[in-house]
Amino acid sequence: MVFALKSRGKVSLIIYLATEKGVRNVKHIYKSIEDSISVVDTYIVYYGLGAFKQLMDIPAFHSEPPYCRGKAILSGVNLVTSPVIVVINGDTSCFSIDSISNAVAKVLSGETLLHLSKPQTNTDFTNVYRSFLQDILGELGITQSMLYPSYSIIVGLRKFFTTTPYSMWSIEQLAAINLREEALVVENNSCIDSTIDYVKGFEKTFVKDLARKAVEIALQRNTISRNRAEEYLKRIEAA
Amino acid sequence: MKILAAVSRSTVARVLNCIQVLVPKPHVAVVSLDEEAALASKAMGVEFIGGPLPEKIYAIDEFKEYDVGIAALDNDSINISVVKALRSIGIPLVISLLNNSANRDLLVKEGADYVIDIDSYVSQNIAASLSMDKWVYVKPLSIVNLTLAVVRLARRSILGVKLGELKSALRSKSIHLMAIDRLGKVISDDSVELNAGDIILLTGIESEVYEASMDVEKLFRRHEETLARSFAESLRASTRPYG
Known part of the structure; x- marks a missing residue:
């Protein structure tokens, strides 16, 4: 598998991080990925x-x-050059080389356009996220497995990210809105992750911003009516 | 001269105003995703090409003939990708804005000849406006490694340091020293003691300015020690036994 991936196609690697713990992780992540996947260019986004x-x-x-x-991931996407990107959360150890290799293989073969890997989280943030986004994402036809606030591994076509607005918290959910459900794969990586400190106390701020952006995209795509969008936006503001 | 400027809505006027005053008048092409930039370009009689960056730079073959490229966007990641594109199509001189000083090395590594550090300029100006008795270093120009060190005196004004002493301390350094009083006038008399609110300015090459500011610091410390010693001695002289 490793040999096949090395010879078949090249990807750009983005490792984003916001903490000291992430700084320590980066070396390990980079070495592991570079040994198994053919990488054109790599950027650390702090x-x-x-x-x-x-x-x-x-x-x-x-x-x-x-x-x-969200802006950090978009900055990384702007910097790299390959049409296929691998975005790794450097602040968590929730990734395995096998899962990244499998995701890259699926995207390179065209089997899927966006592959997300979610850690197990059961935090206040997840609850707030679901309370705001469950209805909206459901109406947009996004699979129920998108009901997690963040994904530790993102593998996909770069173009979906450059053409998508970002929110303070994320960009992957908003990129997924532009896809058909069958082009999106969300896998559970069975890793227990905790919320990063900077989120605590700002859960609603992050999620409301994301929800607002999701509604705006849905409205632009005519997936929901203007009345429905206004109803959602009112609900978001009132919460 | 042909100039290619990649701009955003917030930088378009600033960049075009600078270019318009050049003599002889250059040919300018503006590339931007923002409609406001199209409007400003039209008003200033400049060619405008709308589209995403840096893709548009790679797409238009004619850009290879340009002499100067300017990356003037609000986002450093796009500035870096534009610099890479300008370099890869062979533009000889590339200038870039820098919005976060921490990205300077990356921008230079990717091929920017001149980096205009807005972040440092703004933050150092704020620091200079607020700081007292503390050196602030400002880089006013990107084309030379020129640095300006500034300190505004407050508590240190009681030390009675004279302009002439500063000049003597910096005699061996290739830097320019200037002192400005609180009314904004240049102090020219070497025997004048520096007062509260007076500003000391050192100008020169970065490393030398830094060294010179340390020399001035040493001079101030010497005066502080002398003052502290004379104060201690005056206490000793005035101490009387009880009774």
Whole structure:
């Protein structure tokens, strides 16, 4: 499998992180992925406060504003050149090389256009996320498995991200809205992840922004009527 | 001269205003995704090409003949991708805005000849406006490694440091020293003691300015030690036994 992937196609790798823990993870993630997948270019995108301590000879980009995960992923997408991107959350250990290799193989073969891998989370953030987005995503025809706030591995075509607006928290859900359900794969990576500290206390802020963007995209695509969109937006503001 | 400028709605006027004053007048092409940039370009009689960046730069063959490329967007990740594109099509001189100082090395590595650091300029100006007795370093120009070190005196004004002493301390350095009083006038008399609100300015090459500011710091510390010593001695002299 590894040999086949190395020879078949090339991807761009984006590792985003906001914490010190992530800094320690990056070296391990990079080495593991580079050994098994043919990578054209790699960028570390740091979206925490202060400067990122350069560990290796990987270009490190500082994304602004701080703690805006959606913008950090989009910044990485802007920097890389391959049509297929692998986006890894450097702040978590919730990834396996096998799952990344499988996802890359599926995207390179055209079997799927966007592959997301979700960790197990059962936090306040997940509950807030579901309370706001369950109805909207359901109406948009997005699979119920999109009901997780973040995905530790994202493999997909770069173009879906460059043409999608980002929210403070994420971009992957908004990119998924533009896909047919069969072109999207969401797998459970059975890894237990915890919420990053900067989210605590701001769960509603992050989720409301994401929900607003989802409604706007749905309205642009005529998936929902203007009345329905206004109803959603009112509900979001009132919460 | 042919200039290709990749801009956003917030930078279009600033960039075009600078280019318009050049003599002889260059041919300018503006590339942007923003409609506001199209409007401003039209008003200023400049060619406009709408579309996503950096894709548009790769797509138009004619851009290879341009002499200067400017990446002036609000987003550093797009500035970097535009710089890469301008370099890859062989534009000889590439200038880029930098919105976050931490990305300077990356921008230079990707091929920018001149980096205009807006972040540092803004934050150092704010620091200079607020700081007292603390050095602030500003880089006013990207075409030379010129640095301006500024300190505004507050508590240190009681030390009675004279302009002449500063000049003596910096005699061996290739830097320019200037002192400005609180009314904005240049202090020219070496025997004048610096007062609260006066500003000391050092201009020169970055490393030398930094060293010179350290030399001035040493001078201030020497005066502080002398003042502290004389104060301690005055206490000792005035101490009387009880009774």
